[in-house]
Amino acid sequence: MRNKEVAQKFYELAGLSELAEENPFKARAYLKVAQQIENLPVPVEDLAREGKLTSIKGVGKASANKILQYLNTGHIDKLEELKKKIPESLLELEKVPELGVRRAKILFDTLGIQSVESLKKAAMQGKIRNLPGFGEKIEKGILKGLEDMKNRQSERISIGIALPLAESIVDELKKYSPVEKIKICGSIRRMKGTIGDIDILVVSNNPVSVMDKFVSLGMVKNVIVKGEKKSSILSTENIQVDLRVVQRELFGAAIQYFTGSKEHNIRIRELANKRNLKINEYGVFDLNTNKCIASETEESIYESIGLPWIPPEIREDSGEIELAIEGKLPKLIELTDIRGDIHLHSLYSDGMNSIEEMAQQALQLGYNYIAITDHARALGVANGLSIERYKDEKKEIEQLNRKFAPFKIFFGTELNILSDGRIDFSDEELNLFDICLAGIHSGMNQEKGKITNRIINAMSYNSVRAITHPLGGIIGRRNNYDVDLDSVFKEAQKRDVLVEINASSQRLDLNDINARRAKEIYNLKFEIGTDAHSIDGMKDMRYGIGVARRAWLTKSDVINAFSLEEFEEFIGKR
């Protein structure tokens, strides 16, 4: 799949087109193409082959030809032409805080600055402050920005870090009486797997005091901007936090605006324009009378342009608006739909809690069942179990089942897909278990064909019902292994094997885009498992649900949203 690569080329086209001062709407058009292709659930090559490129929203004839040229020849004439006019390195310059297209262009035109290095030199020599539109503060800001860029979280951070941090800020601010209402918005509310910054919205009739409080919180490292309505700080963990304060009557409009995504909001505002309305963070306004016709609730904002409320997780302009117009939005799965967690580790292998403790936690979470799936023998580092030790575990589970009935603990295993594609035990030995999951835990650097075949071969075992963490990445620490997901999905479809949405905030694997593809193209079913190694880890289910909702999954797509009876029937099916 070459979507990322093609998208990247259109990002370059957009940036260079802007720098070359072409029609600014052209750059926006390129940007839109880039974003659409990046989020496309199918390989762009497939659409190209079928001549369906212009069916992508925002892709017209000219862009389609550019995509075709790139896929066939590896270059785009238009892009080469722009690069002759504008040095590519200016795209890097634009990323420096304080700099955008205009200022980058001025720096290049007047001082010939093309690179981050020459920028730093010129700023240190005080050459920048005298340029038109620049000044001493901007020059200093650039130097500081260059410094910050080194320290800043270069990658987006996992939602598993961002959400708890956001929640702790909310808890702090809640204690402060001028704060009437408070809500986390932005990409966290949309449950994106990785987060750029934290957005928080507050209702208060004393915004100044709330801002003072906010910038003096213990986790504030420095203040980026501070105003009456909006402030931004950098946390001690180098994560940017934006706070916005509005009046009570404007809460709905502000939540809608502040939740995004940007692309979704642009579409919403375009729709409003067609109805002679204007939407901003203060409400929906009739352009004739300038009167506000909605602002208090999010529902009213959507209603004013003839749409039902759209769940935040799918506000990405990836088809939700079209379906909303038709009134055909699916009812997405919810955390409360989950009836059990079927990927769990206990003290028997490398977990931190006993099976009984895991069961108690599951009852706390309102589940009807769990499956304990300790590692199998080949995973020595994780204290993987032999058949004999599994038999002991089974006995303990049977005892606990008598104690906890009607709650049920299923006896499972997470098998290892070995480097040659075999798994730890034979199908005959695997009859011991209620449910077998299998995943790759070693040989992750093998080449694509080999890894893909290993997973496909693992699915040939009749007992294997699900593939755990299909891509194997750990956010911020380990890349995905190189696997041809489409081949895996195809085989999973053929053999009726589940794919996992690993809900651990460290993994989120499959991610939203891949899970959506698995459902829409291959009709696969899923299990959402926390892969918890402690009772605390079981709380990560909410992240898995976030992925599932972003993938447009409904309750019926997820096996552990099945009732106990339905789940038993499912695992007994073969």
Place this chain on the structure above:
DNA sequence: GCCGTTTTCGGCCCGACTGTTTTCAGTCG
């Protein structure tokens, strides 16, 4: 460059904050 049940040409989302300005441009989200 894209797009259209009010448009095949003339539009293209919207506002806060900052710094450099004397009324606004640039950046950012």
